[in-house]
Amino acid sequence: MTKTENDLLDPPSTTVSDDDECEYPSGGPLKGSLWQLAEQELRETPARRQRDLQILREMIRCERDLECRMDDAFLVRFLRCRKFDCSRACKVLRQYYRLRLNNTQLFCDFYPSYLRVTFERNLQTVLPDRDPNGCAVFIFKGGQWNPYTCSSEDIFRANVLCLEQAIMDPVTQVTGLVAVMDMKGFGFTHLRFCPPSNLQKVVSLIQDCFPARFKAIHIINEPAVFGMLFSIVRRFLNEKLQQRIHFHGCDTASLHKFIPAEILPEEYGGFAGPMDNSEFVARMYRNDEVFKRDAEYGYKNRVKG
Numbered sequence: 001m002t003k004t005e006n007d008l009l010d011p012p013s014t015t016v017s018d019d020d021e022c023e024y025p026s027g028g029p030l031k032g033s034l035w036q037l038a039e040q041e042l043r044e045t046p047a048r049r050q051r052d053l054q055i056l057r058e059m060i061r062c063e064r065d066l067e068c069r070m071d072d073a074f075l076v077r078f079l080r081c082r083k084f085d086c087s088r089a090c091k092v093l094r095q096y097y098r099l100r101l102n103n104t105q106l107f108c109d110f111y112p113s114y115l116r117v118t119f120e121r122n123l124q125t126v127l128p129d130r131d132p133n134g135c136a137v138f139i140f141k142g143g144q145w146n147p148y149t150c151s152s153e154d155i156f157r158a159n160v161l162c163l164e165q166a167i168m169d170p171v172t173q174v175t176g177l178v179a180v181m182d183m184k185g186f187g188f189t190h191l192r193f194c195p196p197s198n199l200q201k202v203v204s205l206i207q208d209c210f211p212a213r214f215k216a217i218h219i220i221n222e223p224a225v226f227g228m229l230f231s232i233v234r235r236f237l238n239e240k241l242q243q244r245i246h247f248h249g250c251d252t253a254s255l256h257k258f259i260p261a262e263i264l265p266e267e268y269g270g271f272a273g274p275m276d277n278s279e280f281v282a283r284m285y286r287n288d289e290v291f292k293r294d295a296e297y298g299y300k301n302r303v304k305g
Helices: 031-044 046-061 071-081 088-100 112-119 152-166 170-177 188-192 196-208 226-236 252-256 277-284 289-296
Strands: 124-126 136-140 176-181 212-220 245-247
Touching: 031 152, 031 170, 046 071, 046 088, 071 088, 071 170, 088 196, 112 152, 112 277, 112 289, 124 277, 136 152, 136 170, 152 196, 152 277, 188 226, 196 226, 212 252, 277 289
Parallel strands: 136 176, 176 212, 212 245
Antiparallel strands: 124 136
């Protein structure tokens, strides 16, 4: 059946998208009620989208030393995450690239197949199904991370790559992401590998430097020692994000009030079998060349901020 322009969240555009070859878990552009959601929550209409994309491009061209993707599929992520406020969207984009330039050790070899050994540990994934609000669900088993066999830099890169893969999907750009952080097994050894400077970078990424709508962060199975880590993290959190963090202890029923058991792995009282990231990671591997090309963009000289 032929799709009409009214059926699509992303109607046909004259701009060729670098993301055309990427694999979207939801099969591509949105339609129907999700298009209505984009208009209601993000103030997105086809006309405004095209107008604001051009405004954003002009703002980027004024940014010294920045080589940036200029296709619709990439830039609209930033507009959507800041509800089509062009100034705020451009600020996120600048910080997105500044974070990469000023932390080259975290973003070198930034493509999925390089981290194959890390992904084989099955510590992070995005679930195949969405929560009742349509949000993508990212899970990270932070307490099972062994810092002696897997560096904190590789964990950071693996997690960010998962998020990058997730926001390639226009559905997720509109509905947002929720995260489940499983801290079972987290101890003093982990604290040694989590200096405040690293924690600040993680918070900065979520709050200021990444084109996604983070709707909630659920902490589960957190031991007492995790409180020491969070006391450091709290200093960097803005009020909005603090209000979106939920602590569940070992109470999976509490988590199910937000994310239904039907879509959760059995580790969290769910009915979807044990957590298995193989399908999601395989999709990432198929997008390897896309990630490699994206890594070529950015600031060409060191900038502050």
